[in-house]
Amino acid sequence: MGSELRCKKLMSKEAAVNLIKPGSRVLIGGFGNAGDPKLLIDALCSSGIGDLVIMSNDLGSPNEGLGKLLTNGQVRGLIGTYYNWNPEVAIAYNEGRIFVDLVPQGTFAEAVRAAGVGIPAFYTPTAVGTEIAKGKETREFNGKTYVLQEALKADVALIKAYKADELGNLVYYKTARNFNPVMAMAADLVIAEVDEVVPRGCLDPECVVTPHIFVDVIVNGGELS
Amino acid sequence: MGSELRCKKLMSKEAAVNLIKPGSRVLIGGFGNAGDPKLLIDALCSSGIGDLVIMSNDLGSPNEGLGKLLTNGQVRGLIGTYYNWNPEVAIAYNEGRIFVDLVPQGTFAEAVRAAGVGIPAFYTPTAVGTEIAKGKETREFNGKTYVLQEALKADVALIKAYKADELGNLVYYKTARNFNPVMAMAADLVIAEVDEVVPRGCLDPECVVTPHIFVDVIVNGGELS
């Protein structure tokens, strides 16, 4: 099917991840092994590209999924919300091998979106007074205290969608959607792994979740796996 | 059809607008006569409820759509983006009959969303240095200047959707979507006028635009018109 398609954004997973420069800040979609771009993560692990700052909800499991990047020593730091599913993260952090910036999950999602929509910073009620907000500026609005959170911009986003059309419009599948549409807005280079590429006009215009303006490269996992 | 439906949120347009208290801040969806809740606006005009602050993109045309509220003298003030389609607005403003807060369209949309998602304020690059931003606080992030914009919260939102299911999940139609899904999040009371109510389970869970958590009252225009 792929050969009949006129998708200019189509690339192999190897070519796609080779666009990532060492030292990049990389957003990676997914939540608890649902909706992470598994083929792209594998290709990134194989590529050996290092010194990366990974911005994601979690880091998979030890030596599995995103966890492999840490095992491989490709990670300089993490910005994300929940690493208890992968105990290797705390070990690497305690040994001083990586930095970890913990951000509450909702603040993380909103800060990624903010970067995508040109908002440099916003105020949020989450985490006021807690250790997570230590050192962060606070301010009152209508008698309530809020924390200032700056946008979290990235160089690259690796996301997972269900289907793309030839242009790069994306739709998702159930709870594998999670952070993917948000991250699709927030990086200079957006690489989407999908299960299927369909002809232009085959996605309902009312149901497109990520319009193709946000998507730079498509890797068709349906052909690869 | 309506009689078979188990939609607890269903109301007549008259009963729905009678929930609005005089002096309320009322968000109203629509852009250039597409996607405004025409039946609710008519009912609001007939109700005579006054002293309203209308928060909308525009104010329709003179004595038509939203314009009728102004002609009727039900308006205390306007917060919105573009009133050149209705010259009566400038006249009423110049005569001191109403206040008008002009907000750039993108800032307006974002400020309404902010209210809906619990963000009290955010920074935006739009309007920096212009008359529109006069008196507004500015701040630099990474060497660029931004304006602080506070959230625009309302008491009531009157929105227009295409279809609702029995629970109140909403989908929209083409460019009649515009501000409606954003406003659905940002008011204490959200009243949705729809063309059709369908049984629970008849909307694709992947394509629901406004989940029913945001919707309080449904007015079935399909039965009324």
Add this chain to the structure above:
Amino acid sequence: MIVLPEDQAKQRIAWRIAQEFNRTECPLFINLGVGIPTMVADYINNDQVFIQAENGMLGLGPAAEEGKKDPMLINAGRIPITETPGCSFFDSCTSFGMIRGGHVDATVIGAFEVDQEGNVANWIIPNGKQLGVGGAMDLVAGAKKVYIAMTHTTKKGAPKIIPSCTLPVTGYREVDVIVTEFALFRFLEGRMFLEEIAPEVSLEELREMTTAQFIVAGDLKTYPVP
């Protein structure tokens, strides 16, 4: 000290919290944390109660049966669940917009400690082995009501409802209701009231396992047991 078998304690807590929601006549939107909070869903019998999951779903059904599990249809605790008619999927930003924006009526969470000010500590024990906050702080700050579902004491018998949290706090003055296997406490205007006490414990025994100061409600009731 009276101790209930762990399973019985957990079921009792989950059942009691479910009763808070089952009496609703209007649509009620709740978010359930990992552990005992997830079990609350098993006792919901009112079709006006809708479960939201912060990983991007409204209208969760029960856990998926063996053989029908879809790894791409999970709750925030990574458990495969099912759909209900009228459910919907959305991204994480919209999901936390619902939560932060005050659209979710109640969140049920577990806790290590709750204190008499309504502060809760549930995100980390600083032992060097944990690095994660997840959605806990967003839920506590955003949901209209915060329900704590936890056993009354630690496994070693130490109080968890205490004068002042010793562990890093998740949210300040956010707790509305604490339900343990022995008691229900409700916070009203910043003060903690004992509203229900289980039949097998005396008020004196309860005070022994509760170092926090609390007021006994004028109409103290017997904690209902299923």
Add this chain to the structure above:
Amino acid sequence: MIVLPEDQAKQRIAWRIAQEFNRTECPLFINLGVGIPTMVADYINNDQVFIQAENGMLGLGPAAEEGKKDPMLINAGRIPITETPGCSFFDSCTSFGMIRGGHVDATVIGAFEVDQEGNVANWIIPNGKQLGVGGAMDLVAGAKKVYIAMTHTTKKGAPKIIPSCTLPVTGYREVDVIVTEFALFRFLEGRMFLEEIAPEVSLEELREMTTAQFIVAGDLKTYPVP
């Protein structure tokens, strides 16, 4: 002073700007304002150019024919338009997120005045009759490139490309390209260069109708006319 018939002037401007976009090899996303900017679409002949409308659509097709107009399918100038395969609809917040976030490659707007600093005034003439800003400021601040499409002078012959804007400004130092019926100016590092001049005007004549200071590009070209 040389004057072109208004229709011819407008068509020339729209055609010239379209050439800027038609040469793209990659997907290019543009937003077109009311008036001459809308006409640019008529001269786009590259299927890699996609039109965005700030009222919530990507992939606009041409204006709808009589009898096929849908009042719920309009552009931001309230003109009924058509769909193209692969188009999509979204809310106003997402739409301006695209714009403010720098995802829209170019916006084409009309203007009352542009000055030599790259400031543009296009939202209001303070005559007491206008009250509206719409999306102008968002587009000017957010789009990667700002193209000004306007006749070189007012109908009375007064210059519109001037040393300093006299009307309320829409955005400061945001203009990238000015296209009139007689010239194309491009801003590079804050300075305004004349890159193209129409065959029927001399440089001297152009200076007379342009009070702004500009630099004549080393490789000054003849403004191509269709």
